[in-house]
């Protein structure tokens with residue numbers, strides 16, 4: 001049975017970011033990933049300025065900028081394509097990084113490069129944790145067993161580690177469905193350098209370039225009347241959106257570039273760490289996609305946790321310190337994205353009219369203040 005001081009379960013964005021920091025600090029760790037075919041996957045991903053500041057500390061910022069589209073503005077539109085709000089991102093230049101959108105595959109591949117093969121065990125899906133032993137004993141579905149002093153659960157939305165640690169916590173079912181795709185087209189000039197989102201009848205559709213000829217799009221359908229399986233089903237479900245949405249869906253290559261997922265309700269988790277185990281990324285703090293901060297907060301929290309572990313690598317007090325100092329920001333960002341999610345899901349025409357009026361009249365510096373608070377890293 002092998003032993004590591006630190007074991008990380010899950011090689012997604014959170015686990016990989018943490019592993020890169022631990023590697024650079026020369027700490028003893030082992031990363032276990034469930035996938036047997038562990039090749040970089042996914043469509044597009046947004047990285048906010050907060051995530052790019054972390055990537056700068058890992059030495060990966062320039063490589064990401066080379067592969068990404070820099071976003072100059074965030075644009076929110078109504079059902080007819082009319083502008084509800086526009087936020088100029090150049091106002092955050094004092095934070096020295098930019099908001100980008102890139103292929104999730106490229107990001108994962110860059111993070112993977114920083115991890116020696118001996119640190120990574122693939123095809124290892126965690127099944128059980130024995131808390132009774134002096135070291136934690138981990139059992140995987142293939143029968144493999146190993147021990148560790150401290151465990152980090154970075155195993156995503158349906159985290160097994162969270163299930164074992166907090167068995168009463170449940171994701172709540174929700175009728176809403178989330179779709180993502182990559183379309184091969186060049187957007188009209190006005191959309192090209194922006195992160196664009198359209199709100200219509202309680203549903204949303206967002207899109208931005210990841211490459212000059214590739215557009216990453218994401219969409220939430222609140223109450224699909226029928227099961228959505230094909231691109232044509234999505235086209236029909238989004239028929240109430242402006243014409244640009246129809247063009248993007250039509251340009252999507254369905255064979256390899258479409259992804260559908262449930263969007264469960266995500267109650268707050270009161271604790272992130274207990275019994276020598278700490279949850280990270282979506283396992284701890286999955287949030288609605290409305291602020292585009294799920295991946296960025298996973299990266300940011302990996303940075304904070306890595307710093308706590310570097311200060312006290314052998315001790316559970318690193319987890320306590322991490323919770324005490326940083327959980328409040330994660331909760332606040334999750335609250336903000338839930339609030340924006342509720343606003344976007346309003347569907348009664350009168351309420352939507354009032355909401356849209358409110359959005360048009362709200363001073364731009366209110367949204368700018370909110371984003372600046374998200375983008376600023378806490379000091380470590």
Ligand SMILES: Cc1cc2nc3c(=O)[nH]c(=O)nc-3n(C[C@H](O)[C@H](O)[C@H](O)COP(=O)(O)OP(=O)(O)OC[C@H]3O[C@@H](n4cnc5c(N)ncnc54)[C@H](O)[C@@H]3O)c2cc1C
Pocket residue numbers: 009010011012013014015032033034035041042043044045046104124125126127154155156157159160161180280281282283294295296298
């Ligand atoms: C395949 C994939 C594609 C995605 N594509 C997009 C996208 O296109 N755009 C976007 O915005 N977001 C996407 N996401 C979600 C987004 O990347 C995450 O929300 C965010 O980055 C948080 O990352 P995470 O590392 O906490 O979780 P995740 O990225 O979900 O990673 C969790 C990892 O843990 C592994 N794992 C799960 N259970 C176990 C277990 N029992 N034992 C060991 N390992 C386990 C999973 O295989 C996965 O590699 C995707 C996630 C996945 C897994």
